[in-house]
Amino acid sequence: MPKETIVVVDDEPAARTAVARLLQERGYTVYALTGGQEAIDFASNTPFDVLLTDFRMPGGLDGLTTVRAVRRINPQVVAIIMTGHSSVDLAIESLKLGVHGFVVKPFTAFELIRNIEQTIAQQTLSRENIRMKALVDVFSTTQALLSANTEATQLPRLTLELAMNRVSATQAALLLLSPERENSLELEVVAERSTPEDDGGDLMLPVFLPVDGYTNQHSAQVEQIRLLGQRALDANITLLMIDGEEVVPGSPRMLSSTNKLSQAIVPLMAQGRQVGALVIEKSGADPNFTEADLQIAAILASQGAIAIDNSRLVHRLAKVEALHQADRLRSEFVAMVSHELRTPLTSIKGYATTLLRPDVQWNNQTGTEYLSIISEECDKLMQLIDNILEVSRIEAGALRIYPEPIQIYEVLDRAAMETRRRSPEVSLAVSYPPVNEIPYVMGDSQRIIQVLRNLIQNAIKYTPSDPRIAIDLDVISGDADQPNGMVRISVQDNGIGLTQENKDLIFERFYRVDTGSTRRTEGTGLGLAICRGIVEAHGGQIWVESEGRNKGSTFFFTLPVADIANQLDLD
Template sequence: PEAFTEADIRFLQTVTQQATTALEGLRLFEQTQIRARRLQATNEVTRTASSILNIDILLPLVVQQISDAFGYYHVQIFLLDEAGEWAVLKASTGEVGQELLRRGHKLAVGSQSVIGQVTARGEPVIAHDTDTDPVHRRNELLPDTRAEMALPLRTGDRVIGALDVQSVQPNAFDPEAQAILRSLADQIAVTLENVQLFQEIQERVAELTTINLVAQSVSRADTLEELYDVVTAQLMRTFGARHGYLGLIDRSNIIHLPIFIEGGERIESPEPFPLGEGLTSHVLQSKKVLLINENAMEKAEQMGAKLVGAVPKSLLIVPLMLGNEAIGVISIQDMEKENAFTEAHIRQLSTLAAYIAVKIRNAELLEEAQRRADELGFLFNVTRAAVSSTELDEALSNVVEIVQDEIGGVESAIIYLANIEASVLEPYAAVGYGREVIARQEPVPWGKGLVGTVAARGEPLIIHDTIQHEEAASAEGRTRSAVLVPLQAGGQFSGVLAIESTRPNAFGERELRLLEAASGTLNAVIQNARLLEEVTRANEQLRELDQLKSQFLANMSHELRTPLNSIIGFSRVMLKGIDGPLNDLQTQDLTTIHQSGQHLLGLINNILDMSKIEAGKMEIQPEYVNLEDIVDTVIATGRGLVKDKPIQIFKEVEPGLPMVYGDPVRLRQILLNLVSNAAKFTHEGSITVRVERKDYDPLTGEPPRVQVDVSDTGIGIAKEDMDKLFEAFRQVDGSTTRQVGGTGLGLAISREFVEMHGGRMWVESEPGVGSTFSFTIPLHPPEDTDAEVYASPAYDDGRPIVLAVDDEPGVLDLYRRYLEKEGYAFVALKNANDLLHHVRRVRPSAILLDLNLPGRDGWQAIDDLRTAEDTDDIPIVICSIEDQRQRAEEVGAAGYLTKPIIEDDLLGVLRDVLAEYPTGQTDEQEEPERQTILIVSGQPEYRRVLQEALSNELDCTIQIALTGYESLQILQDGLPSVMLLDADLPDMDGYGLLLALRSQEEFQTLPVILLTKRALSSEELAALGNTCTRYLVKAPRGDGQPISALLDLLAELSA
């Protein structure tokens, strides 16, 4: 007992304390080393993540570094698939990890597993003891796992995967380890996002490079066959396709496969097949990309489509689109692997499809252009031959020679001309054995034989073998094939052109097309030649009449002037008393004789001047003239005219008056006529001649000029008589005429002379007060200016549009400034030559129209607008120097303004006009929209029949286009309700116009009724497809049945 002393106890206590301290130090040292290793591992993972941009290399390194640093049993990383339904193993440590990767190990998101839960929740999940924690799913390859922790890999709010670590010790994950691993998971997630972005960029760059190479390869192909070779190579090289095809659909809905790849080789294409129920047809009809990466048969059946032949594991079909039209498809297939194609494949194949579609259309356009060039070249040569001579027989002889030279295989070519009065066709020019027909000069009866039949029907005819054609027979019986075309255009028929060969099947559609292209030109040449003959005959007759008139006027001049000069001369001698003294009565009688002779001589001179003016033979000899000198001589003469009246004549001439450019003789005649008239109609008071310079006038557009006013205090002129003043042989008051004499030609001649100088004449008068006659003469010769059209910017933005027609730029500019500031859109024309077209294009709310215009004057323009049904409701305001309000009211003008135009007057008239002629429906009671029918036909008689029938039977607006080009201009301004399209147009083929319209999206829904000369065959109907809504055969003359059918069809379409 009591073996240990107090000292022993104290020693043992000291040893124990020191041992405890040492052990605690060792534990802390070991923890520090573990922490250091973990932080070092974190740094190494960070460096690895920042230096490697390939996920397949990065992730195995990261899991291995974590395993080494922490000493864990197993470390792995999962990433979610594109659908976010599965967590797929991407990296795993050890041999177990390699086996799991080989097996394609994956766990469902949300499944009963640590990975399933962490990817579903987005929060860390820990199984501290796998024996007791149900969240852990055991893996037979990892039997020693006692603890498992998974941390989510997040980018923003999105979970992209999970980091999973497992230990052989329960409760292995202390808070510090959890914190470090959470930081590592965050770092890995950021790195994965950066790597993914980098890889996407790299893939896009590679994709764009591939696309560029594809584009270069496709662009180098010049023919369709070269294009097919390029596409085949691209499918196999770029996409690695061992199976694929290119399909094209024609206008008959038949699908052709010009490229068919099987087993990595291009093989012979299968037979074409109709659009049906297969996947190719499905894509053509849906116009959408089709991607099937698994269960191809099942998915095809779900779409209601059928798979023909071997069933691929994966397939991709992309439509070839041109606008809204699918012209074919391109497809790649994988017969062995599912999920073979990705979004990148879709993008690349879609790009290739776009290039192919454009290239195919370009090749078709090139073929069409070459065909058109062939036609134009032939047409050019025929036209050049046709106009090579003014003699018709020589010109047509040149034409048939060109036809024989340009079209191969022609052994005979004959042109027959129509003799309408005799109802026969006469051979006129020929080449080859057709000359024998010319030699016999046997006319062909209308409607008999091939030539007569073509003439009667007005339709071309192609005969491949005369033996199989009942009516075919040549003069010598040797013709085996022939093409005959009527020479007609615009409803005018002039003959038939026929080519023949002794060989069957010598001619086809090309030859027919060429002859049809030339028929219009030949018809025009023949019609022009005949018209020229008629004009020549008419000119000869007119020349004879003109010579007779000139001879008559010369005879009258000589026969009348000779005795008149004698009367005037001898009476003057007698008045001077040379023959002896005279008493007062004799003097009075001789004075009357002398004055009457002078008056009669003046009348004769006026009549001769007017006849020259009417014949267009009056010419002026302008030069720079001092107008004041002419005024002085005229005033001196005028004072002699009023010497017996209480009248004074005054002269007011602006100092420094410039020279004017005019004919001094005619200027004196103009001024003398005005002063003489003033002297005649003024009984007392004064006559004033006022001359002043005028600068450029922006109101009227007149150039710098001199204005001459002759004012009197005479009887004046009533307002209703003003329009008669300048009419030939008219005076305003018969009683005045009897008092003062005259023919009424003086003012008419004077105004003609003023306008020949480029000036204008007008009058202002008040009855009982007096009159002022004014005229202007330019300072310089007029300059020629080209007509042009211009408009306000964005004139069609909804503002009321005012269209102005005036040949003076200054006036148009004034209108523009007046109107645009008041909110009107402004469109200006300098002439009315093409007014109808511009009005249809612009659809103005009102038109401002000058009457004196170059080319077509204002009255003709009004007639054009009022005749056309689609423009007859547009209000017209006449703006003119002349006052012709009565005639303006008669033609239906909505307003009248006399130049110079005052701003307030213009705006007031427009306000009144637009209020009276509203351009739209009121909100209170909106009328039903009228049907608009566009008739496109170059045949006047048929067009008139249609227009009358539709106007009588339907409440509709009718638009007229004479040519295909004109119809396109009208369609650009808006779609009609229905388009009636004549298949035979003067400038283009109606079928071609229809196909061109349907190729543009905005015209694809336009109802079109095609009007043909005959019933179409099933092949022709198939070629048309859905391009026309219906077609009708045009009525023979006098047959109203097709018109009734048309009305029924229009009623059906509008219902």
């Protein structure tokens, strides 16, 4: 490993030559300079590691002034003073100005080499200790990025905030490759933070503007950042820009006191896949990135890339699973509809063919009975077709309702009367508060009857024997969302009950509880999906509660109370 580069500054030629020759013999690269100004000019153009300067140099800059000026250009330089006038005051003043070590004249070759090696070792250990503490802290911080509890939509913003905080950046931007379009960087999230010194200055990008907003207003800046991000990503390297010029990371230019604006463009890679690029910017009072800053940014970019890539993979898997689920439901629906169509059509065909037989003379009673059966089967077909069309309208957002103030208890009584007439074997109870305490509801009575009819038929269908159904109505006080209040209607049964999985899916179209070889009930699985569409179109909610299998179910839905006062004013 090559040794450090040392600049020796001394106005005495003999001393300067002797020290330079001694250091060269020990393997150091040495530049011998005659004065402080020459050292400052040299530091502006050439990187080096150690400044070894005489304290007193008559006719020019002294050693302390030279150290201060050189370290402003390159703060990483280790500064050692050679002096024949050692004192406590000089030591204190030197430390304040950034001097790391002293060599008291006259000194031996051994003393000089030992002092230089010890000073370099101490500074290296100090810097490494600071860097490692920072990196350990960053590793613990980035656990939030990989946490399963972090929402995918928050990952870009979280990556930016962590990067800005850990390197004290004034701005940050995240460029992500679109999952749908390869070889295209798109700015997805923009974050900006300004220190008081930066107020009024040019921003890398505007604050949290949508893509179209800042693309139109700052197309030149955005395009430049995109190109830099693409370069960093394609080469898988960190790019460093200082005042608009590309600088090699590690160069003394990184820490120059004349810098005004620094940008680091860090690639985001995950398992060899390109994800995007992280752009961080520093300006104002502290415009420089250290090497530790760049390492921290690389760690954050790596962790952020993994987290974002993982969330995208999960999203893709979910989409694939959803497509499989949709295909399965579609296949089941086709099979179900085929069965539901074939059954009544078979009956209609059979009875119609029987009535048309030329060799049999049917009496009026038998003919009427057969025609009644045909009529009932036609009603089933019409109901099936209506349900399919209803679901299509709901999904297209074209479901029409005609809300008006209605007495909801009258709708409940009507639904109960229909059920008792059609299914006299069912035990049905309806309860509600005194009618003078029930407010008007803003609803379409025909649609609400449709919801109640579906829920009641569903309760009967999934109760194997002795069905007992209870319909209840409660009035809920108003809140911020519904100042007039709501009414809550429940339909309770003593049927087969529901598992948690069933409760989560039961309002999805085509979903049925008893699918597969154990199916015992008829239906297309559209009734509850229609109920949900109608209730939500009224501004209400629908849900189900059940304690489990064979413990019955209770379906609830809410409807908004009508604002009668405003209605009367309008009338």
